[in-house]
Amino acid sequence: MEFFNDLGTDPLKPSLFELVAQEQLRDLLQPALKYVLAVFAQRYPRYLLRIVNRHEEFYAAIMLFVERYYLRKYNASFSENFYGLKRRRRPFIETERARAAVGGIPASEALGSGEIRRSLLFLVGLPYLRAKAQDYYEELGGGISSDILDEGMNTRQAQALSEDVTSFTSASGLPF
Numbered sequence: 001m002e003f004f005n006d007l008g009t010d011p012l013k014p015s016l017f018e019l020v021a022q023e024q025l026r027d028l029l030q031p032a033l034k035y036v037l038a039v040f041a042q043r044y045p046r047y048l049l050r051i052v053n054r055h056e057e058f059y060a061a062i063m064l065f066v067e068r069y070y071l072r073k074y075n076a077s078f079s080e081n082f083y084g085l086k087r088r089r090r091p092f093i094e095t096e097r098a099r100a101a102v103g104g105i106p107a108s109e110a111l112g113s114g115e116i117r118r119s120l121l122f123l124v125g126l127p128y129l130r131a132k133a134q135d136y137y138e139e140l141g142g143g144i145s146s147d148i149l150d151e152g153m154n155t156r157q158a159q160a161l162s163e164d165v166t167s168f169t170s171a172s173g174l175p176f
Helices: 016-043 045-053 055-074 078-082 096-102 113-139 146-151 155-172
Strands: none
Touching: 016 045, 016 055, 016 078, 016 113, 045 055, 055 078, 055 113
């Protein structure tokens, strides 16, 4: 990673690897939280089963508070702050001496409430809508159909496979 930073680019700008890593971290948080909740819901179903069933809303509410906190305090989302990245406003007139003297993000470049709301919309709102649309699509039968899988197999192979399964279950006495 150090090699790509030394190509003459600005050392204050993030590298491609940092951007990809922060995107992957953000995408992996939801499945990890869902798994942890599912494991604990098996132990405490009375308390956590409703949360597991409404996981998208629970995740969106938690991420709304977490992202809002990180955007206000650190001028970065949770995953951006994890990798040391910052968001800032682009000043109308940029001077190198002023930026070097301040060190960090000057107050004029800090995110305002409008930028924080727009960032929350893109960080929390749109992924929530995407997850709900994906669930709705799968509920309507948009997944892989068994007919598609059977088209690759001719009828003779499918019949032979079904006969093998029935003969195995009757010979072993195991109900499948």
